[in-house]
Amino acid sequence: MSNIDFSKVVTATARIEQDRAKALAKLADIRWQCSVAGVVLPGGLQVPGDEATRLSLSGAVSALQQGMISAPLAWKTPTGFVELTKPQVEAAAQAVVQHIQACFAAEATVAAQIEAAGDPAGFDVAAAFGAALAN
Known part of the structure; x- marks a missing residue:
């Protein structure tokens, strides 16, 4: 008779699934960190996501x-206030939503x-996400 409690043994399959869940x-x-970091627009304006x-x-x-409302709009950025024209606000919104979508697409690629x-x-994981986001 053995004193080993086999109910506590982690199988290779269980370990792989734990590692997969961690990854x-x-x-x-x-993906979340990249998403909230946002984008830098042409001209250097940092827009969080x-x-x-x-x-x-x-x-x-x-x-x-x-x-x-009418432009210019006062807009607070991580580096301070700026005034944005309507095209600049639209470009910022477009760039941010495209960035968020690219982050989710990269996450889906790497998850697979x-x-x-x-x-x-x-x-x-980090290298694979970076490569997927770059594509």
């Missing part, structure tokens, strides 16, 4: 298009790679 969680965090900024940009575009990986513990 997918890391991937989601990398967080939900509050996206909502503010969407509202500003809509209000400008409906004539509820992680799912297909035989050994997800050795998978370089």
Whole structure:
């Protein structure tokens, strides 16, 4: 008779699935960090990609298009206040939503790679995300 409790043994399959779950969680965090970092527009304007900024940009575009407000708009950026014209607000909104979509597309690509990986513990999530985002 053995004193080994086999119910506590982690099988190779279970370890691989744990590693896969960890890699997918890391991937989601990398995508989120990249998303909220936002974009830098031509001219150097940094626009965050967080939900509050996206909502503010969407509202500003809509209000400008409906004539509820007029440009230039005072806009607070990570480096201070700027005044934006209607085309600049629209370009910022477009760049941010395209960036967010590119981040999700890159995450989907890498998630499929992680799912297909035989050994997800050795998978370089950050490098794979960077490569997918660059494409």
